[in-house]
Amino acid sequence: MISEKINALGFIFDQQLDVKGRISISDLFPKSKSRCGLYLLSFSDDTFYIGQAIDTVRRFSQHQKHHKYIIKLWFQPLNREVLNISEKRIIELAETSGLLLTNKTFVSNIIGETDLDLIISSNEQYEWLENNRDISNESYNLFGTIDLKYKIKYRQNFEKFQHLNNYTELKEILSIYLSKCIPANKKTEMSFWSLSCFPSTNSGTWPRYFCLNINSMEVFVLGYEKKTKIPYCFMIISNRFNKDKNKISKLNKKYKSIIIEKSDYRAAGADQIRLHCTDLQDLKTLILSENEIISSIKEMNLRLMRKGGTIYSPFHCFDLANDVTHVKLKD
Structure with a gap:
């Protein structure tokens, strides 16, 4: 099940944030709350994207400019110095578990249309x-x-x-x-x-x-x-x-x-x-x-x-x- 796969990545499935139609998530991450860590995006076509950000609010807005169909977000706070190694590990784990990732880096397979096509x-x-x-x-x-x-x-x-x-x-x-x-x-x-x-x-x-x-x-x-x-x-x-x-x-x-x-x-x-x-x-x-x-x-x-x-x-x-x-x- 998707919930089990997401929990296995270190995110908590039940703590998903509904971000459908949003262009900002500033209210969900006030300045008093950590914005540095890994995030998981869920799209309306049942695909996912995993990324890292020093400021997840800013990063989400950048994603939203190019992807209008983001519906859910999960966040995992982490210290800045472990972001790179943690991102690589979780992307590889997610792909192995069967999540359909739209990531281009650290993944073996690419989903969707490509220049080669x-x-x-x-x-x-x-x-x-x-x-x-x-x-x-x-x-x-x-x-x-x-x-x-x-x-x-x-x-x-x-x-x-x-x-x-x-x-x-x-x-x-x-x-x-x-x-x-x-x-x-x-x-x-x-x-x-x-x-x-x-x-x-x-x-x-x-x-x-x-x-x-x-x-x-x-x-x-x-x-x-x-x-x-x-x-x-x-x-x-x-x-x-x-x-x-x-x-x-x-x-x-x-x-x-x-x-x-x-x-x-x-x-x-x-x-x-x-x-x-x-x-x-x-x-x-x-x-x-x-x-x-x-x-x-x-x-x-x-x-x-x-x-x-x-x-x-x-x-x-x-x-x-x-x-x-x-x-x-x-x-």
Whole structure:
């Protein structure tokens, strides 16, 4: 029941405030009463929003300007220094309990219409994720239309990458990932995902060949340890593959080079896992034939794309993206 779920979050269901039609709640929170804490909003369509505020009265009025259908409010007074950690914990708990949240941060799934729906219909997204149905990229060619000044920005990095002895293998791995795990990769390129080539992150210890970003986070990184030259990779994926309790142990037996551990990216929500791999052949097999892993990668990527465009588009390497998206994969 909703009441039990709300009580479990630390709010008291019976202390709900009726705020339907209000533009201010100043009378409900006089100056003598604490306004600092967490709040829970209930909307007329049975969705909810959890937030934090130093001044809940002011924050409510801001919400009301954009959301006219707020009907209930719950408040939980907290000290300012614990707001961030408490908000994250309660949002994750609420989503796990089944409350339909309209939050964009700390949640795994996004409710309602998104920018992605404007170029890929919600039905196409569903069919791509659940039934592996491809989404057409026909007639989309960003590389052919973008100004030269943007293409040459990271051309030196790309040429350096291209001259590596193992470039063909690295290129094939990235091509497989983009083909299988990014919906309509040409339609969504740069707006919803970006690809950096030889980024400077950890260049002194763990250099990166490339980093694929979606929304505000990295989802697929491949590089090498500078001292040993041993390759490494990590991917951020959902828990979808782990329905079988023995799945992780089975994967570890089959692939000696992989490590699966907890992940804590703000944009990914509560349902996220980091998968490490130090063998390129294992990595290639994982993203080519392990359907449960592929499905988990796809679910994470689609969730992030539904949250909005990537903030890393200024670092997109058009040459690398063009090279790998024109690879014809082997059957």
